[in-house]
Amino acid sequence: MRKIILDTETTGLDFRTGDRLVEIGCVEMIGRQLSGVRFHRYLNPEREVPPGATAIHGLTTEFLADKPKFAEIVDEFMDFVRGAEIIIHNAAFDVGFLNNELALLQKERIEQLSHSVTDTLRMAREMRPGKKNNLNALCSEFGIDNASRTLHGALLDAELLAEVYLAMTRGQNSLTMDFAAPAASMTTTGISERPPLKVLRASEAELADHARVLADIGKESKGKCLWRLS
Known part of the structure; x- marks a missing residue:
């Protein structure tokens, strides 16, 4: 729009x-x-x-x-x-x-x-x-x-x-599928072999920031934050 x-x-x-x-x-x-x-x-x-x-x-x-x-x-x-x-x-x-x-x-x-x-x-x-x-x-x-x-x-x-x-609003379109985009992983004989996935782990600073955000949500929701780990 x-x-x-x-x-x-x-x-x-x-x-x-x-x-x-x-x-x-x-x-x-x-x-x-x-x-x-x-x-x-x-x-x-x-x-x-x-x-x-x-x-x-x-x-x-x-x-x-x-x-x-x-x-x-x-x-x-x-x-x-x-x-x-x-x-x-x-x-x-x-x-x-x-x-x-x-x-x-x-x-x-x-x-x-x-x-x-x-x-x-x-x-x-x-x-x-x-x-x-x-x-x-x-x-x-x-x-x-x-x-x-x-x-x-x-x-x-x-x-x-x-x-x-x-x-x-970053990330709101992450679930949108572009059906017009070419299927790069397809070959004439089917799906090509997928390369190994690269695992990116959160840094200590990022984990601390994440914990702080969840704590703020938990405080604002009076302990009803669904994303807090038990």
């Missing part, structure tokens, strides 16, 4: 008190590969950008003054995300702002436009209970270089989130 990894920046924390979008950044993923197709727009929020918001994303009222209003790019945005699975970190925040902008123009809600919305914050909390699960913490966890993230930015954060999402 086509996936859109999406992030926004805003004038504040609550659209219900008049805060608006100032930036939308999206990257497209086909299967598990980034396609290189992006959607990125700075937006004139039609109001002042408070200094506190500027301190987070670096966008000022003056910089955004000549940028398009959401109404000017709404159709292009809707076409870009329509029918896709949308992946967002802390989806309730971004979806709330996007639906507010869409409602002001009497357009469809994100839930109607998209196939589905996946919240990677919720995924991370299930995978890493009790730990920090903001984007910086997840980049550190999965070894993703975020050195250029000195300020929040919708496009940069969407690109980082795409890498985080791939790391978090």
